[in-house]
Each structure stands twice: as C-alpha cells, then as structure tokens.
Amino acid sequence: MTFARFLLAVAFLPLVSLVGTACAAPLEREYDAAESYEFIVVGGGTAGNAVATRLSQQLPDSSILVIEAGPFAPDEDRINIPGFKGSTLGTKYDWNFTSIAQPQLNNRVITQSRGKVLGGSSAINLLIWDRASKWEYDSWEQLGNPGWNWKNMIGAMNNAENFSSYERSNYTGTTDFGTEGPINAVVNKYMPMHQDMWLPTFDNLDVERNTDWLGGDNTGSAYHSSTIDPSNYTRSYSAVEYLPRAGSNLKIMLDTEVAKVNLENNGDRYIATGVTLLNGNVINAEKEVIVSSGTLKSPPLLEHSGIGRKAILDCAGVEQLIDLPGVGENLQDHPRIQISYQLKDNYTSFDKLKVDPDYAAEQYTLWKQGELSAYDYAASAYSYQNWSSVLGDKEADLVEAAKRVAAETNNVVNNKKLIWLTDPLFSGAIAEAEFLLSDGYSGNKGYPKKEDPRYGKGFTTIFAALMHAFARGYVHINPTDASAKPEYNPAFVSNEYDMKALVELSKYIRKIATTAPFSEIWVDEYEPNLEVDTDAEWEDFVRKNVNTFYHPVGTCSMLPREDGGVVDSMLTVYGTSNLRVVDASIIPLLVSAHPQTAIYGIAERAAEAISGAWR
Numbered sequence: 001m002t003f004a005r006f007l008l009a010v011a012f013l014p015l016v017s018l019v020g021t022a023c024a025a026p027l028e029r030e031y032d033a034a035e036s037y038e039f040i041v042v043g044g045g046t047a048g049n050a051v052a053t054r055l056s057q058q059l060p061d062s063s064i065l066v067i068e069a070g071p072f073a074p075d076e077d078r079i080n081i082p083g084f085k086g087s088t089l090g091t092k093y094d095w096n097f098t099s100i101a102q103p104q105l106n107n108r109v110i111t112q113s114r115g116k117v118l119g120g121s122s123a124i125n126l127l128i129w130d131r132a133s134k135w136e137y138d139s140w141e142q143l144g145n146p147g148w149n150w151k152n153m154i155g156a157m158n159n160a161e162n163f164s165s166y167e168r169s170n171y172t173g174t175t176d177f178g179t180e181g182p183i184n185a186v187v188n189k190y191m192p193m194h195q196d197m198w199l200p201t202f203d204n205l206d207v208e209r210n211t212d213w214l215g216g217d218n219t220g221s222a223y224h225s226s227t228i229d230p231s232n233y234t235r236s237y238s239a240v241e242y243l244p245r246a247g248s249n250l251k252i253m254l255d256t257e258v259a260k261v262n263l264e265n266n267g268d269r270y271i272a273t274g275v276t277l278l279n280g281n282v283i284n285a286e287k288e289v290i291v292s293s294g295t296l297k298s299p300p301l302l303e304h305s306g307i308g309r310k311a312i313l314d315c316a317g318v319e320q321l322i323d324l325p326g327v328g329e330n331l332q333d334h335p336r337i338q339i340s341y342q343l344k345d346n347y348t349s350f351d352k353l354k355v356d357p358d359y360a361a362e363q364y365t366l367w368k369q370g371e372l373s374a375y376d377y378a379a380s381a382y383s384y385q386n387w388s389s390v391l392g393d394k395e396a397d398l399v400e401a402a403k404r405v406a407a408e409t410n411n412v413v414n415n416k417k418l419i420w421l422t423d424p425l426f427s428g429a430i431a432e433a434e435f436l437l438s439d440g441y442s443g444n445k446g447y448p449k450k451e452d453p454r455y456g457k458g459f460t461t462i463f464a465a466l467m468h469a470f471a472r473g474y475v476h477i478n479p480t481d482a483s484a485k486p487e488y489n490p491a492f493v494s495n496e497y498d499m500k501a502l503v504e505l506s507k508y509i510r511k512i513a514t515t516a517p518f519s520e521i522w523v524d525e526y527e528p529n530l531e532v533d534t535d536a537e538w539e540d541f542v543r544k545n546v547n548t549f550y551h552p553v554g555t556c557s558m559l560p561r562e563d564g565g566v567v568d569s570m571l572t573v574y575g576t577s578n579l580r581v582v583d584a585s586i587i588p589l590l591v592s593a594h595p596q597t598a599i600y601g602i603a604e605r606a607a608e609a610i611s612g613a614w615r
C-alpha cells in the first residue's frame with residue numbers, strides 16, 4: 001500500500017494562525033486512499049489557490065483538496081525578493097516547457113516557463129500588475145459568454161486586489177481598484193535614475209500620460225504597479241496571500257501530480273468522480289473537480305481523461321469519451337521583442353547586481369533591513385499605445401494585412417480583433433502595442449563575456465509586445481509518448497500581420513531610444529546594433545529574437561461549442577456536469593495587459609458561480 005504525503009493546510013503557513021499557534025511545526029499525517037473530498041482543485045497555482053480559498057470561505061462546511069505538483073517554498077529568496085525576478089526560470093520551480101521547432105523562426109525552439117511550486121506562475125512571474133481596456137473584457141461576453149464583461153470583471157479583480165499606491169498624488173483614479181483583497185500591488189519605490197527619462201520621452205512622442213491606468217482605459221504612458229507587499233517588499237502571490245485566508249476545510253497535497261480526471265457516463269453527460277494521481281492512487285470528488293493546471297497543462301490533462309479531438313487521442317492511445325476538438329487550440333500569447341542599450345557610466349543599471357558582488361551584498365543587506373534597495377526593483381515604466389500613435393499614416397498598410405489574415409483564418413476571435421483595428425469606435429481606444437522598460441540587459445546575445453571590454457558596463461532594455469496577435473497555436477498531449485511533456489506550438493509571427501507588426505514595434509523601440517531625453521542616457525545600442533535598419537533586416541531580427549511575454553492563454557476557451565469552446569460561461573467542460581476549468585486557459589481572447597490580474601478575477605468569479613451552485 002502506498003502512502004502519499006499529506007499536509008494540513010495550517011501546517012506550513014508560517015505566521016498565520018488558522019487553528020491555534022502561529023508557528024506550528026509541519027504536521028504530516030498518512031494519507032488514507034479511501035478518503036474523498038467534496039471539491040478537488042487540480043493545481044495550486046495562481047487561479048487554483050484563489051478559487052480554492054474562496055470556496056473554503058463561501059462553503060465552510062465543504063471539504064476542499066488542492067493537489068499541487070510542486071513544493072511550497074515560503075522561504076525562497078529567489079521567489080520572495082522582487083529583484084531576484086527571473087532567477088527561478090529553468091530551475092526546479094519551472095516546468096520549463098519547450099516548443100516544437102518553429103519553421104517561421106529559422107526552426108528556433110521557444111522555452112515557455114510555468115511555475116511548478118505552490119502559487120504556480122504567480123510565484124515565478126515578473127510581478128507586473130495592470131489591466132486592459134474595458135471593451136476587451138466586454139468582448140468575452142460578446143463572444144457568447146453572458147456576464148463576462150468589464151462590470152463584473154472589475155468587481156472580481158477588485159476582490160483580489162489591494163492597490164495602495166492611489167494615495168500618491170500622481171494616481172488620479174478614485175474607483176475601479178480594490179483595497180481589501182489579498183494580492184498587494186504597489187508602484188515600485190525603487191526607480192533607476194535613467195527611468196526618469198521615460199515619461200518625458202513619451203511626452204515628446206505625443207503619447208499622452210495616463211494617471212488612471214487601472215480604470216478601464218490603459219492607453220498612454222505611466223508607471224504601473226507590481227505584486228509586492230509594501231511592508232517588507234516581498235512578492236505577493238497566491239500561495240502566501242490567499243491560502244492563509246482559507247478555513248481548515250481546505251487541505252493541500254504537495255509534490256503530487258494528477259494524471260487524469262475520472263469520468264463516469266451518466267446518460268447524456270459525464271460526471272467527474274475524482275482524479276487518478278500519477279502513482280495510480282484515486283481520490284474521489286463528491287461534488288466537483290476543478291482543473292486549474294494552467295494553459296499548458298489543463299488541455300493535456302483533459303486529453304488524458306478522454307476529452308478532446310479524436311485523432312489526437314487515438315494517436316496517444318487514449319479512449320475518447322467526449323468529442324471536444326477545441327481542447328488545446330486557440331492558444332494566444334503576446335509575442336515580444338527587445339532592444340538593449342549600453343548606458344553612460346554615470347547611470348547605475350540593474351546589471352550591477354550581477355557583476356559587482358560587493359554592491360550586490362550591500363543591496364541585499366539594505367533589502368533585509370527594509371531600506372531602499374536595488375533588490376526592490378521590478379519593471380514599472382510602461383506605454384500602451386494605439387497603432388496610429390506608433391505608426392502614423394503607415395497604419396493603413398498594417399490594417400490591410402490584418403484584413404487578409406482575418407479573412408484567411410475566419411474565426412470569431414480574429415474577427416473580433418479585426419473589428420478593433422477597423423471600427424473607429426475602438427481603433428485608437430484599445431492598445432495594440434505595449435512598450436516597457438526593463439532595466440538591465442535582456443536578450444538573446446547575452447551579457448558581455450568577461451574578456452569583452454563592455455563587461456561590467458550597465459545596460460537597459462526596452463521591450464515591445466504585440467497585444468492582439470492573429471497567430472493561434474496549440475498545446476496537446478504528446479502523440480508519441482503520452483507521459484512526456486505536451487506538444488507546444490506558439491506559432492509566433494506565423495502570419496503577415498504579426499510579422500509586420502513586430503517589425504514596426506522594433507523600429508518604434510529605436511525611435512523611443514533616439515528621442516530626447518532617453519537619447520541622452522546611452523552610448524550604444526548593444527543588441528542588435530544601430531546598423532540594423534531596413535525592413536528586411538528588422539524581419540531577420542524578429543525571426544531570430546521574437547519570444548514569449550509568458551502570457552499563453554486560450555487553450556480551454558470559454559466559447560460556444562461550435563466556435564471551438566471547451567467550457568461554457570459557468571466554466572463547465574462541455575459534455576460534463578461537474579468538471580470545470582478555472583485558470584488562464586479559459587480566456588477566449590487575450591487582452592492588452594499582463595494577465596494575472598484578470599486570472600485572479602476569473603478565479604473570484606468562478607468561486608461565486610461554484611458556491612452559488614452548491615449553497
């Protein structure tokens with residue numbers, strides 16, 4: 001008989017008292033395979049912990065189990081300290097997915113990081129907290145999902161949020177942000193000195209400033225917030241913020257992977273009866289199974305359970321129970337590009353932490369003491385723009401390309417994106433481009449090697465991302481080895497519009513950098529270099545450098561079944577009565593923002609729907 005590790009939720013949450021003493025030693029008990037729960041949540045990630053916590057509060061008499069493949073890491077500096085952002089990528093906390101070779105990118109492979117730790121990707125992401133425009137959330141309702149509009153989403157996002165930077169005189173919004181929610185968001189207190197050039201440069205580019213960027217119109221330039229607890233400048237994420245608010249009816253199983261959801265035929269619909277773990281153990285769910293395994297893992301989990309397109313399941317040797325060809329499809333992301341500049345010597349770059357151990361030690365001590373430190377830093381300078389402000393009169397060419405691509409692909413998602421480009425009501429009001437300053441070197445070439453005279457120098461990087469790419473990729477169970485990592489195809493710049501758009505975004509980054517006062521802070525363009533100039537050269541640059549902004553969504557889309565939907569507007573998987581998906585994969589159309597804010601909102605709304613159904 002096998003015993004899985006089982007931990008009581010209260011056992012490993014330090015400083016939080018749910019039942020009795022604050023600093024209880026880890027309490028483990030044998031897991032009894034006969035035990036069952038009313039609700040099982042598969043994946044203790046961003047959405048999973050949020051939905052499980054709210055269910056535990058809203059249904060205090062129900063038992064809830066969260067099963068998470070990764071460990072809990074509350075004392076991990078690389079997760080907690082904002083300035084260590086990125087350091088967990090490729091480590092044991094990362095699923096580290098890799099794509100199939102991308103022919104349109106010279107056969108490059110894209111690495112897609114996803115958190116494998118309690119908290120999921122909210123534990124390893126780059127902490128950015130912002131929102132898209134209200135029309136983009138409204139589009140989810142227009143695509144056939146009653147209730148999924150800005151009004152309801154802003155309410156749900158506010159429930160997740162404690163935004164405290166509104167007290168500063170330069171945030172003018174008075175509504176449309178939350179102050180009571182678990183996730184703390186603040187505008188970073190550490191700003192590199194050269195970042196002061198950001199807003200004046202956009203002033204000179206005739207881009208308006210936006211001082212109410214959480215309020216449903218995100219266009220313009222601004223300093224945005226990060227998921228940081230301002231009391232100690234640590235990362236604010238689902239595991240440490242939501243779970244401590246749960247009751248003792250919530251249990252968590254760590255380091256345990258679910259292999260499939262068990263389904264039982266009940267006439268016209270299947271009932272989810274529980275889950276089978278990778279080790280073969282079965283845990284029963286009396287009421288519901290909630291899949292919150294993320295955009296790259298939820299579809300393969302459904303496919304392993306017999307839900308998906310027949311050809312794919314046959315290939316992998318899985319018996320099809322529910323014919324749902326949309327599973328794993330409609331994958332959207334924000335393709336991004338970046339250009340880096342070598343700073344003048346008198347500006348202190350974030351790179352200094354990596355090349356100057358004395359400085360790093362000093363800054364680490366300052367961080368520990370709660371003093372202003374470079375380790376507080378996470379990107380805070382943004383500009384979300386419409387095409388006319390990026391392109392001027394060249395916008396028309398790009399829109400023509402979009403029309404051709406939309407006609408070829410002819411699906412509800414791309415057709416909606418085309419409306420935003422062509423209808424004067426929206427074109428201009430919805431952001432199509434994002435620019436952000438990420439201090440320090442980022443890119444493909446790598447920081448200069450020790451023997452390079454530029455070693456030790458400081459760099460700063462401007463990123464750009466395409467907000468509504470027309471490319472739609474997929475993720476599926478691996479056809480040759482069902483137990484292997486899924487087959488992931490982001491299909492970046494696989495159409496004319498996306499390529500043209502990324503070329504224009506690259507050129508605009510150069511324009512930002514060469515506009516005063518930003519132009520006064522750097523001595524050279526490090527990557528690519530100032531010789532890259534023609535459209536053909538920029539295209540080559542895009543093929544070699546385009547990458548993910550780590551925002552994959554859409555693979556279990558909330559859409560009508562005939563449009564490729566996987567879940568209905570109650571997030572119930574078609575063909576089942578009690579199997580839901582609650583995570584980024586249900587987003588039918590990717591919005592112009594970093595998505596975690598919306599994903600917490602989705603979890604909040606899902607909990608209301610689920611507890612409403614069982615109360």
Ligand SMILES: Cc1cc2nc3c(=O)[nH]c(=O)nc-3n(C[C@H](O)[C@H](O)[C@H](O)COP(=O)(O)OP(=O)(O)OC[C@H]3O[C@@H](n4cnc5c(N)ncnc54)[C@H](O)[C@@H]3O)c2cc1C
Nearest residue numbers: 043045046047069120121125126127128258294584594596
């Ligand atoms: C490097 C990086 C940077 C990012 N930067 C930002 C940012 O700055 N701002 C922003 O808004 N967004 C950012 N994102 C995106 C954002 O973090 C994600 O979109 C979001 O966290 C996804 O939430 P989720 O609940 O869908 O999935 P996740 O949070 O990934 O949760 C899925 C969970 O399920 C678990 N799991 C998967 N399969 C199984 C299984 N079979 N059994 C048990 N457990 C399983 C996983 O281990 C994981 O914990 C970033 C993402 C990454 C990776």
Ligand SMILES: *[C@@H]1O[C@H](CO)[C@@H](O)[C@H](O)[C@H]1NC(C)=O
Nearest residue numbers: 090091092096097098110111
């Ligand atoms: C993650 O994937 C990359 C390839 O994209 C590989 O180089 C790296 O070693 C992997 N990391 C881990 C921890 O497996």
Ligand SMILES: *[C@@H]1O[C@H](CO)[C@@H](O)[C@H](O)[C@H]1NC(C)=O
Nearest residue numbers: 168169170171191199222223
């Ligand atoms: C916002 O206000 C703070 C303090 O009042 C100031 O330090 C900061 O520079 C301001 N930021 C912007 C973007 O104006």
Ligand SMILES: *[C@@H]1O[C@H](CO)[C@@H](O)[C@H](O)[C@H]1NC(C)=O
Nearest residue numbers: 162164179180181184230231
């Ligand atoms: C919200 O954040 C502020 C600033 O850190 C803090 O003072 C306040 O207690 C927080 N509110 C809640 C409900 O946690």
Ligand SMILES: *[C@@H]1O[C@H](CO)[C@@H](O)[C@H](O)[C@H]1NC(C)=O
Nearest residue numbers: 015074080229231232233234
């Ligand atoms: C930061 O402070 C919060 C609120 O006091 C606390 O719950 C949390 O454990 C602290 N984080 C770390 C890593 O010390």
Ligand SMILES: *[C@@H]1O[C@H](CO)[C@@H](O)[C@H](O)[C@H]1NC(C)=O
Nearest residue numbers: 193194344345346347348520
């Ligand atoms: C850095 O030096 C330049 C002159 O080379 C000067 O214009 C600028 O103000 C200086 N910046 C800082 C932060 O000292």
Ligand SMILES: *[C@@H]1O[C@H](CO)[C@@H](O)[C@H](O)[C@H]1NC(C)=O
Nearest residue numbers: 206207208386389427428429
């Ligand atoms: C597009 O953005 C620019 C720059 O912020 C702004 O001035 C303009 O009004 C926007 N266009 C429309 C139609 O809203």
